Amino acid sequence: xxxxxxxxxxxxxxxxxxxxxLFYMANRIEYFAPPGRIGPDAWPKIxxxxxxxxxxxGIVRALTRSSPEDRHEEAVVDAPxxxxxxxxxxxxxxxxxxxxxxxxxATLAYVALVRTLGFFxxxxxxxxxxxxxxxxxxxxxxxxxxxxxxxLMMFFFMRVVYVSLPIxxxxxxxxxLMLMKLxxxx
Amino acid sequence: MDNVLHHLAIGFLHVFEPxxxxxxxxxxxxxxxxxxxxxxxxxxxxxxxxPFTYSMDVIPAIILLTAMYVSGTYAGAWTSIxxxxxxxxxxxxxxxxxxxxxxxxxAALALGWTLTAxxxxxxxxxxxxxxxAHPIAKIALTFSTPEYFAILFFGLVSVVSxxxxxxxxxxxxxxxxxLIASVGVDDTYGAERFTFGVDILRDGIDYLVxxxxxxxxxxxxxxMEKGFKSAPLQAVDxxxxxxxxxxxxxxxxxxxxxxxxxxxxxxxxxxAGATIAxxxxxxxxxxxxxxxxQLGTGIPEGIIAPQTAATSSVxxxxxxxxxxxxxxxxxxxxxxxxxxxxxxxxxxxxxxTSPNIVYAMFASLFVGIxxxxxxxxxxxxxxxxxLDFPEAVVSAYVVMCCxxxxxxxxxxxxxxxxxxSFGILGYLFERFxxxxxxxxxxxxxxxxxxxxxxxxxxxxxxxxTIFFTRPISGSIMALAIIALVFPLVRxxxxxxxxxxxxxxxxxxxxxxxxEEVQS
Numbered sequence: 135x136x137x138x139x140x141x142x143x144x145x146x147x148x149x150x151x152x153x154x155x156l157f158y159m160a161n162r163i164e165y166f167a168p169p170g171r172i173g174p175d176a177w178p179k180i181x182x183x184x185x186x187x188x189x190x191x192g193i194v195r196a197l198t199r200s201s202p203e204d205r206h207e208e209a210v211v212d213a214p215x216x217x218x219x220x221x222x223x224x225x226x227x228x229x230x231x232x233x234x235x236x237x238x239x240a241t242l243a244y245v246a247l248v249r250t251l252g253f254f255x256x257x258x259x260x261x262x263x264x265x266x267x268x269x270x271x272x273x274x275x276x277x278x279x280x281x282x283x284x285x286l287m288m289f290f291f292m293r294v295v296y297v298s299l300p301i302x303x304x305x306x307x308x309x310x311l312m313l314m315k316l317x318x319x320x
Numbered sequence: 321m322d323n324v325l326h327h328l329a330i331g332f333l334h335v336f337e338p339x340x341x342x343x344x345x346x347x348x349x350x351x352x353x354x355x356x357x358x359x360x361x362x363x364x365x366x367x368x369x370x371p372f373t374y375s376m377d378v379i380p381a382i383i384l385l386t387a388m389y390v391s392g393t394y395a396g397a398w399t400s401i402x403x404x405x406x407x408x409x410x411x412x413x414x415x416x417x418x419x420x421x422x423x424x425x426x427a428a429l430a431l432g433w434t435l436t437a438x439x440x441x442x443x444x445x446x447x448x449x450x451x452x453a454h455p456i457a458k459i460a461l462t463f464s465t466p467e468y469f470a471i472l473f474f475g476l477v478s479v480v481s482x483x484x485x486x487x488x489x490x491x492x493x494x495x496x497x498x499l500i501a502s503v504g505v506d507d508t509y510g511a512e513r514f515t516f517g518v519d520i521l522r523d524g525i526d527y528l529v530x531x532x533x534x535x536x537x538x539x540x541x542x543x544m545e546k547g548f549k550s551a552p553l554q555a556v557d558x559x560x561x562x563x564x565x566x567x568x569x570x571x572x573x574x575x576x577x578x579x580x581x582x583x584x585x586x587x588x589x590x591x592a593g594a595t596i597a598x599x600x601x602x603x604x605x606x607x608x609x610x611x612x613x614q615l616g617t618g619i620p621e622g623i624i625a626p627q628t629a630a631t632s633s634v635x636x637x638x639x640x641x642x643x644x645x646x647x648x649x650x651x652x653x654x655x656x657x658x659x660x661x662x663x664x665x666x667x668x669x670x671x672x673t674s675p676n677i678v679y680a681m682f683a684s685l686f687v688g689i690x691x692x693x694x695x696x697x698x699x700x701x702x703x704x705x706x707l708d709f710p711e712a713v714v715s716a717y718v719v720m721c722c723x724x725x726x727x728x729x730x731x732x733x734x735x736x737x738x739x740x741s742f743g744i745l746g747y748l749f750e751r752f753x754x755x756x757x758x759x760x761x762x763x764x765x766x767x768x769x770x771x772x773x774x775x776x777x778x779x780x781x782x783x784x785t786i787f788f789t790r791p792i793s794g795s796i797m798a799l800a801i802i803a804l805v806f807p808l809v810r811x812x813x814x815x816x817x818x819x820x821x822x823x824x825x826x827x828x829x830x831x832x833x834x835e836e837v838q839s
Binding site: 159160261265267296297 | 371506541744770
C-alpha cells in the first residue's frame with residue numbers, strides 16, 4: 135500500500151525537483167533592466183512557482199489517498215456521460231513494453247544516423263524496422279512500402295517542396311546523389 | 321454588410337480557381353481519411369499536412385488545412401456508428417445512440433442523420449463566422465494588452481477546466497507548456513533563458529515540434545505499447561447513407577439549433593475544441609432535449625447533438641484566430657502556423673490588409689462543408705476501407721511525416737532530437753495520465769500571454785490589479801475564474817449527492833428494528 139502511494143507520488147516528486155532546479159536557473163538569467171521594471175525572469179518564475187505548488191499538491195494527494203479506486207475523487211470533470219451500454223467484463227489490456235522500447239530505440243537510432251546515412255537509406259531502414267517491430271509480417275508489403283515510400287517522400291520533398299533533406303556522408307552519400315540524379319534533383 | 325457579401329463573393333471566386341479547388345478536395349479527402357483512422361487524430365492530421373503546404377501559395381495552403389479541419393470532424397462518426405470504433409475522441413458520444421441505432425438495423429439512417437448534422441451545423445457556424453468576424457475584429461481593435469492577456473488567461477483556464485481528468489495534472493501540463501515556450505532569447509530584454517548552452521535552444525522551441533512530437537509520436541508510441549491492434553472490419557460492403565425525410569428533419573430543429581450554438585460558443589473559447597463541443601452538446605440535449613429520457617437508446621437526437629456541435633465548433637474556433645490571432649484549438653494553431661509561414665499575421669488588421677485571403681478561407685468553409693457531405697454520401701464505403709490498412713504500416717508513415725514536418729520547418733536535424741524527446745514526453749504524459757492538450761496550448765499561447773503580461777506590467781507600473789479593474793479585461797477574468805471554479809463546485813455537489821444516495825441505499829437495505837423483531 136505504502137509502495138503504491140510512493141509510486142503515485144513519484145512523477146510529482148520528479149516535477150518538484152525539476153521545478154526547484156529551473157527556479158535556480160531562472161535566478162541566474164542575465165539581463166539589464168531599468169529600475170522598477172520586472173525582468174525576463176519574472177514570467178518563468180511565476181510559472182515555476184505554480185508548477186511547484188501543483189506538484190506539492192499532487193504529492194500530498196498521492197500520499198494521502200488510500201487506493202487508486204478513489205481516483206474518481208481526483209477527476210474534477212470525468213467523462214461527462216457514461217456509456218449506457220451494460221457493463222461487460224473486460225480483460226486487462228495486454229501491453230508490450232519490449233516493443234515500445236525497441237520502437238523508441240529505433241527512432242533515436244534514426245535521428246542519430248540520418249545525417250550519416252542520408253535520408254533515403256536511413257528512412258527505408260527505419261520504416262522497415264518499424265513495421266517489423268510493430269509485429270507486421272507481410273514481408274513483401276514491408277519491403278516494398280519501406281523502399282518505395284522513402285523514394286516518394288524524397289522525390290516530393292526535394293523536388294516539389296524544395297526541402298534539402300540530409301544527403302549523408304561518404305560512402306553513403308553516393309547512393310543519395312545517384313538517386314537525386316535519377317530524379318532530376320539539382 | 322454589403323461589403324462583407326462583396327468580399328465573400330470574391331472569396332468564392334478564389335475557391336473555384338482550379339488549384340484552390342484541387343487543394344480543397346485533397347484537404348477534404350485527407351481530413352475524412354484521418355478522421356476514419358483511429359490512430360490519427362484530427363490535429364495530428366493537420367500537423368502532418370503542414371509541410372506539404374510549404375511550397376504552396378497562401379490561399380490554397382489555408383484552404384487545404386481548413387478543409388482538413390472541417391472534414392476531420394465528420395468522418396470519425398462513420399466508424400463509431402458502424403464498427404463501434406471512434407475515429408476521434410469527439411466521436412465517443414456517437415457510440416451511445418449512433419451505434420445503438422446501427423445495431424437495430426438502421427445504420428444507413430444513422431449515417432444520414434450524421435450527414436445532415438454535419439451539414440446544418442457546419443453551415444450555421446460558417447454563416448455566424450462570416451457575420452460576426454468583422455464586428456468582433458472591430459471590437460478587438462479597441463483592445464489593449466490587459467484585454468488580450470485576459471482572453472489568453474481565459475483560454476488557458478478553460479482548456480484546463482473543461483478538458484476532463486485530474487485538474488492538478490492538467491495544470492501541471494499547462495505550466496510545463498508555458499515553461500517550454502519561455503525557452504530561448506526573450507523578446508523584451510534579449511536575455512537567454514533555459515538554453516543550457518545549446519545553440520538551437522537560443523531560437524526557442526518551435527511549437528510545431530512540441531505538437532508533432534507530443535501528439536503524433538507520443539500517440540504512436542502509446543499504440544505501439546498496445547501492440548498495434550487493427551480495428552476489425554465488418555459489413556463494409558453494406559455501408560450506405562439514407563437521408564432522413566424533411567418532416568423528420570424539421571422535428572429535430574431545436575436539437576440542430578442547440579448543437580450548433582453549443583459548437584459555436586465552445587469553439588469561440590480559446591483552447592476548447594470539437595471534442596468538448598461534442599460532449600457539451602450531448603449533455604445539453606440530456607438536460608433540455610424533448611426526448612431526453614430516451615437518449616442512449618438509439619434516437620436521432622443523440623447523433624445530431626454531438627455531430628452538429630463538433631462541425632460547428634470549426635466556424636467558432638476560426639473567429640478568435642482570424643480576429644485576434646489567438647488559435648482556439650490545436651488545428652487552428654497549425655492554420656495560424658500556415659498564415660505565419662506566408663508572412664501573414666492574423667488579427668484585427670487582417671480584414672484591412674488581406675481581405676481576399678480571409679474571405680477565400682471563409683468561402684472555402686461553405687464549399688468545403690457541401691463537398692464534405694457529397695463525398696461522405698457517395699464515397700463513405702470506399703473511405704472506410706482505409707481501416708483495412710495494417711496499423712503498423714500506417715504508424716510507420718505517421719512517424720515519417722512527423723519527422724519531415726519537424727525537419728522541414730527549420731532544416732535542422734537538432735529539431736529531430738527535440739521531436740523524439742517530445743514524443744517520449746507525450747508517451748509519458750499518456751502513461752501517467754497527464755493531458756497533452758494543455759501542454760500544447762501552453763506552448764502555443766505562452767509567448768502571446770507573456771508578451772501581453774510583460775507589456776501590461778511595463779505600461780501600468782507593475783500594477784497587476786489592472787487586469788481586474790478595466791471593464792472588459794475584468795469581466796473576462798471573472799469569467800475565467802468562474803470557468804475554473806464551476807467544475808470544482810459541480811464535482812463537490814455531485815460527490816455529496818452520490819454519497820447521500822449511497823447512504824440512503826444502505827439504509828434501505830439494512831433491516832430496521834421492527835423487521836429484526838419480526839424475523
